Amino acid sequence: MTVRVLAMAALALAVASTAAHAADPRYPDWPCTQAKVPDISLAAVWAGPPLDDVQNKWKDDAKISALVAKLSARKTPLDEAEKSVKEFLAASATDKTANAKLLFAGLFDTLNAQRSQVMSGLERVSRKQREAADKIREDTLALQALQGATPRDEAKVEALSNELIWKTRIFEDRHKVVRFVCEVPTTIDQRLFALGRVIQQEME
Template identity: 75%
Template structure:
């Protein structure tokens, strides 16, 4: 009976959209309903002075590098990050130069963080596709074993238990994917908010 439930669960899985059914053919492994935007556009998150003259230079300043790491970490509450920006820039000799340096670091760091998350989502999607193929094959094999006369109950039990476990892992991963799909958008919003805080301080 429990193996019939496993088969029913698998049929339910295949009836819904499995990861890899991407809306955009350019990104076949993208599992999220949100459109994939590979990189954050600078113009979308920064309306301050040009950053061309400070690109990459933020890494040479130990204080800025440490602050960027703290601000970019999602475990740092947004309000705490905004307060740290205000405190840093209020003591800067050149607010504009310091603000540009700080945002350049944030932009580079959060874009890289976002890319890591998105690459991870696509890796998991590929694993899900492989898992789906395995579950499908095992489901057919289980049905064949159950049709044999006489049935080999030991083999049925082994394969049935394996199928139950595989289906559970598949579902757990799918739930994780739904959660992680929200992360790139959260990173976008964090960068926009922190960029706005920096701009307000240097205006």
């Protein structure tokens, strides 16, 4: 069993080493292969009229605030969100431009905040993974020393083997989750761009 344990630990350490090597030196805790872009640029997702005059005013409109919450939720399919935008603006009549600006300002603020929260979470997990990798490395060396000791304490070898298996599995599970969550900021970018495009089209 100890050979398998050491193989698992070696795999975990290889994953940790690869992740560390791939990290952008400007963002040492960023664990994703995707480049870290701290904030979405308004100019990259909005070519409509300036939003300076609306800013946080969208929060004062209960209907728009509720719609922003629905459209920003990842559980809301994008096609459904786009349909809701069209229906809302079609019913806006003379206030269409004002409502469109308020709606996008709300989406921009909310999705940017979501994105920042996800990215901060990823970096927290990355720091935990680095600490876990250091501990796995220490335990692997300790296990090798116990295996080579004379006389060999089988109870200690067994206990440390089991501990190393547990730590390695946690490390690998976190790694899989990180890989999945690394896609989320890009998904948020795409949602904001798509909804911004629909809003602008409906304003024309």
